[in-house]
Each structure stands twice: as C-alpha cells, then as structure tokens.
Amino acid sequence: MMKRIAVFPGSFDPFTKGHECIIHKALNLFDEIVIGIGENTSKKYLFDVEKRKNHIASIFKDTEKVRVEVFSGLTVTFCQAIGAQFIVRGLRDSKDFGYERSIAQMNQEISGIESVFFMTVPEYTAINSTIVREIHKSGGDIDLFVTNSAFLV
Helix, strand or coil, rough: CCCCEEEEEEECCCCHHHHHHHHHHHHHCCCEEEEEEEEEECCCCCHHHHCCCCCCCHHCCCCCCCEEEEECHHHHHHHHHHCCEEEEECCCCCHHHHHHHHHHCCCCCCCHHEEEEEEEHHCCCCCCCHHHHHHHHHCCCCCCCCCCCHHHH
C-alpha cells in the first residue's frame, strides 16, 4: 500500500496553536505530514525562515510522522517533488472555506492533488498570524497563541 503523504503549506509567520491543532487532527489520516514553509521573496516576514523552521520542529520533535521543509514556487510542485498526494488546510470559519475551496479546486485541476480540510477547535478560531505578529511587535506576550514561542526570539 502506498504511503499517504500530506503537505501542510503556509508561511507560518508564526506557527500558531491553531496550526498545531490542524496537524494533530491530520495525524490520524496520514502516514507522514510535511509542514512546508513557503518562501515568497516579495513578502516581508517578521520571523526569518530558519527561526520559523526551528520553531515548528521544536513543537513536533517527538512526532515521527511530521517533518518540516522550506520550499519556493507552487505548493503542488513541492507536493509532486516529495511524492505527496494531499494538501492539508485548516479552516476557522466559512470565510476561510470560501477562500480555500477556490485554491483547492485550482490545485486539483492543475495537479490532481486533493486538498483535505480540517476545522480548528472553537477556542482557536480567533487566532491568526497577523494579529499574533502585531502583539509581538508591540511587546506583548504571545505564549497564549504560540507553543514554544521562545524559539522565535
């Protein structure tokens, strides 16, 4: 039987407890999950890519089925390069679904790679990386929203 490999792509600037929740839900369905940190050269990040990679790796250091990689270009191209058949996406609300559905349909059309959606738990629906970055930039404590946030400093 073929190994079920999924990619959870994102910029993860930073990787929040909402993202973490999605990975824990997806672990039951896949043999391996690759958290793919996408690099967009036209985007300005608060945390550099190595800090983001080390931060995420620290969260899943004891989870054999999870690895973290950095990629550039299309997510589906990355999936094809590593033999992933699925893309994992997290949803907080219906607005996320509308946005993610369009991307999933385009990805499926150009590559045949299927997207699988997971709802985050209610207590994490308000968390988003943009707000967490603003709290951090303003000197606030982000520990409520980010596991192992010390790896980002």
